[in-house]
Amino acid sequence: MKRLPEHGTPWPELQAELREAGRDDVDWRGGRVPMFIHYAGEDVLDVAKAAYMMYFSENGLGLRAFGSLDRFETEVVQMGLALLNGDDRTRGAMTTGGTESIFLAVKAARDQALARDRHITRPQIVMARSAHPAFDKAAHFMGLEAVRTPLAADFRADPEALAAAVTPDTVMLVGSAPAFPHGVVDPIPQIAAVARERGLWLHVDACVGGYIAPFARQLGATFDDWDFSVPGVTSISADLHKYGYAAKGASTLFFRDAKAFGSMGWAFDGWPRGPYFTHTLVGTRGGGAIASAWAVMKYLGAAGYRRITQRVLDTRVALQKGAAELGLQTMGDPQLSILAYGSPAHDFARIGGGLMKRGWIPGLVTGPDGLHHMLNLTHEPVVGTYLADLAAAMDDAGKGRTTVAAQARY
Structure with a gap:
């Protein structure tokens, strides 16, 4: 059991321990996590x-x-x-x-x-x-x-x-x-x-x-x-x-x-x-x-929110297009920052595992199975890298079983 120390620890030591504790956390700034973070740029974060x-x-x-x-x-x-x-x-x-x-x-x-x-x-x-x-x-x-x-x-x-x-x-x-x-x-x-x-x-x-x-x-x-x-x-x-x-x-x-x-x-x-x-x-x-x-x-104003929103929407469109080229169809017609896509021909648990091996935290949906993203500006520069790793993970996973149910389309 961890007990409260009798004497305090100097801040520089605690700061170093805090940094070390987060060393293996996901690289959210690198767009590696599909949710939890909402990033609009360093200036907005600083404000x-x-x-x-x-x-x-x-x-x-x-x-x-x-x-x-x-x-x-x-x-x-x-x-x-x-x-x-x-x-x-x-x-x-x-x-x-x-x-x-x-x-x-x-x-x-x-x-x-x-x-x-x-x-x-x-x-x-x-x-x-x-x-x-x-x-x-x-x-x-x-x-x-x-x-x-x-x-x-x-x-x-x-x-x-x-x-x-x-x-x-x-x-x-x-x-x-x-x-x-x-x-x-x-x-x-x-x-x-x-x-x-x-x-x-x-x-x-x-x-x-x-x-x-x-x-x-x-x-x-x-x-x-x-x-x-x-x-x-x-x-x-x-x-x-x-x-x-x-x-x-x-x-x-x-x-x-x-x-x-x-x-x-x-x-x-x-x-x-x-x-x-x-x-x-x-x-x-x-x-x-x-x-x-x-x-x-007050810092962003309507114009700032529109500028950031446009970049998020463009990222979603790029991700949808790249997923479609891999044979993964978008579920429904998302118009904002979230999307899910998949195909009944693939095992997304195995694909998710392949993405994790490549440093991504995958978001998964079920019924039907697929991948899920809630996008922000950290994802904008890494769409191409993500899609390349997704293609590799799909190749690693291979095709799932084709059944009568798999003939259904989203």
């Missing part, structure tokens, strides 16, 4: 780091004490709402990540439904198979039932399947913009029509897409409307530490109106210290993450 360190000790729980953080959060939320077609009625707050944003959206939907209908026995969330597992996690912790439905042939959520799964206990429908497994944007207008008809809360999970989809649309990407421009969308989660390029620990949760927003928070008034209230699941929040998000958004 995110510097702003974070300036507010390293400040606490987002104490906005009365730290008026600067209150200002930063307010402006971040306003800028985010403007991107997502919010108006004077829309509201929001920052959270520490997509999972917390999703938790709080589920809580708000549950609380409002239970207040409206006391006959609900066990609240349900209805969502497509591709929706993020954070909804199942939220359901587990808060006593809801998660109901998943099959995908349509284009790998998007099937509105008819969602509608058929709705019961009197359903309190929330979910759509994704995009869904993480295949990078496709669900048909939010059709799902919203189901939500309006049934009187249900519709949450759009745009944790990945919230801060890239608006700019991709401006650059000509084509996908369904998905934000507050769609009647029936009640709440939207969007992560700033993904394609907002802020330091990790920053997300946003937005609501159609003040009533929906009012169910996000939690209050307690039976404590000797006085009333306690937070909009968030957590209490203490790192001030650095709030400051970092504000600084990066």
Whole structure:
């Protein structure tokens, strides 16, 4: 068992140990990891780091004490709402990540439904198979039932399947913009029509897409409307530490109106210290993450986000084209930064092993099997190297078994 040392260690020794500890970690700067990192260039990273360190000790729980953080959060939320077609009625707050944003959206939907209908026995969330597992996690912790439905042939959520799964206990429908497994944007207008008809809360999970989809649309990407421009969308989660390029620990949760927003928070008034209230699941929040998000958004501006988004989209197109030349077909029609591709003729577990031998961390999808990427600027210069290694890994793996099922096409 490792015990706290009796005497401290000088920083130079600790710094050397930290560097050595990470020596065998994946080379994320070299584009060798398919997710986890969202890199927009050294200048953006420097801004995110510097702003974070300036507010390293400040606490987002104490906005009365730290008026600067209150200002930063307010402006971040306003800028985010403007991107997502919010108006004077829309509201929001920052959270520490997509999972917390999703938790709080589920809580708000549950609380409002239970207040409206006391006959609900066990609240349900209805969502497509591709929706993020954070909804199942939220359901587990808060006593809801998660109901998943099959995908349509284009790998998007099937509105008819969602509608058929709705019961009197359903309190929330979910759509994704995009869904993480295949990078496709669900048909939010059709799902919203189901939500309006049934009187249900519709949450759009745009944790990945919230801060890239608006700019991709401006650059000509084509996908369904998905934000507050769609009647029936009640709440939207969007992560700033993904394609907002802020330091990790920053997300946003937005609501159609003040009533929906009012169910996000939690209050307690039976404590000797006085009333306690937070909009968030957590209490203490790192001030650095709030400051970092504000600084990066102000540093880049819309033009900077468009410039970076164009490079990410170009990288996706180059990767799709190279994969297609290897006989690997893209699943669905991804228009943003995520894509998955494969072929029933190949064993992707073996191909993934071959990529690992060549220094890559492969991302895998199943049902159907294939490879998965969530792209950023680290991938831009290594597309050719990756495709060459992928071709070699495919040659090493050989052809998989050809069966009747293998005749199916994505």
